[in-house]
Ligand code: SF4
């Protein structure tokens with residue numbers, strides 16, 4: 190066994206990146222953790238200062254340092270306003286990776302990380318079994334009992350209990366390998382796309398994947414899925430497991446690289462309906478040194494990644510279907526951090542919503558729709574109180590807006606909103622953008638254009 194590599198203090202963080210910060214403080218008011226505490230060390234500038242102090246040997250990375258790094262949501266809101274182009278997401282990945290490799294962790298934490306990151310997320314069979322076990326624990330009341338009475342990890346069981354109800358196995362099936370386009374479209378609208386199904390999406394939000402596939406086919410795309418593509422590794426990269434993130438990136442690159450046995454060509458777009466995944470997949474090359482051959486292969490894959498809204502908005506604009514969705518109350522949109530701050534995608538989801546006639550029920554703005562909801566991957570499970578405190582002002586804004594349907598486009602945000610809305614006892618439904626558009630499109634596509642499957646024959 191080779192000895193563990195001893196890192197220099199500069200290697201514990203991305204030292205060169207920390208030097209980009211010019212200390213202007215423009216980021217402070219955007220930072221949810223700074224808003225919560227008002228303490229400089231909980232701000233983007235403060236965290237960069239701490240990282241730099243570690244690199245320059247002025248600070249030993251102690252528990253307080255680690256806590257500030259883990260308090261960050263990696264929401265990247267600071268990146269959107271930073272005049273110096275600071276890349277907090279990348280910096281935090283490096284800082285957390287060294288923390289988890291070098292800091293002593295309890296056996297329980299190491300076991301949970303190994304099970305979650307190395308066994309469960311990369312493995313479709315393990316995900317499928319976990320979906321069934323979770324459904325059993327939900328239906329039997331076991332999860333609720335553990336959340337209330339377990340002598341250990343009660344907060345984590347409570348976080349699991351807040352997950353959406355897992356659908357029966359027949360509704361959690363994976364999408365077909367190939368789904369033809371529905372209806373007639375101009376040739377410019379007919380295309381082949383690959384759709385990334387994700388790791389937890391088929392287990393927790395299978396209806397969102399089905400809606401995404403149906404929307405794409407109704408807009409003239411032939412949709413292919415790739416069973417070899419399971420997890421993109423975003424959760425690993427954000428939570429201090431860069432080795433796991435690299436390994437999953439390599440699997441993803443291999444899965445999507447064009448070869449005769451797959452549907453993928455070098456120009457086939459890969460549509461991703463989870464903002465956290467699309468943001469990470471567009472930046473896969475950052476995981477590899479520029480001299481590493483995987484870097485160029487990751488860049489080639491990243492060029493093909495398109496977020497759902499990015500793919501759909503221009504096609505809707507060209508096709509201009511007559512979309513109506515009469516709802517009984519106003520709707521609103523909450524932009525996931527990794528869509529607006531991670532990918533600068535702001536107008537496309539709004540264009541999609543503007544293309545739907547919601548009748549007398551107006552679209553209402555949600556105050557702070559670009560601020561983090563506190564979901565942040567597994568943050569809501571690791572720091573449930575901080576996560577709930579960050580969501581609280583957003584729940585106030587939602588209540589004030591009067592909306593009864595909140596639309597977003599990331600599974601973590603959907604879960605976080607659903608659990609907060611339940612906790613507050615608000616009467617608001619949460620849906621993915623694809624589900625809303627699917628509803629509207631299904632009312633606009635003539636019956637004659639639907640195939641037998643669509644009509645349920
Ligand atoms: S990523 Fe979000 S939580 Fe972290 S420092 Fe930036 S704004 Fe604050």
Ligand code: SF4
Nearest residue numbers: 210211213214216271
């Ligand atoms: S906005 Fe950017 S440059 Fe200014 S303090 Fe924040 S991180 Fe540093």
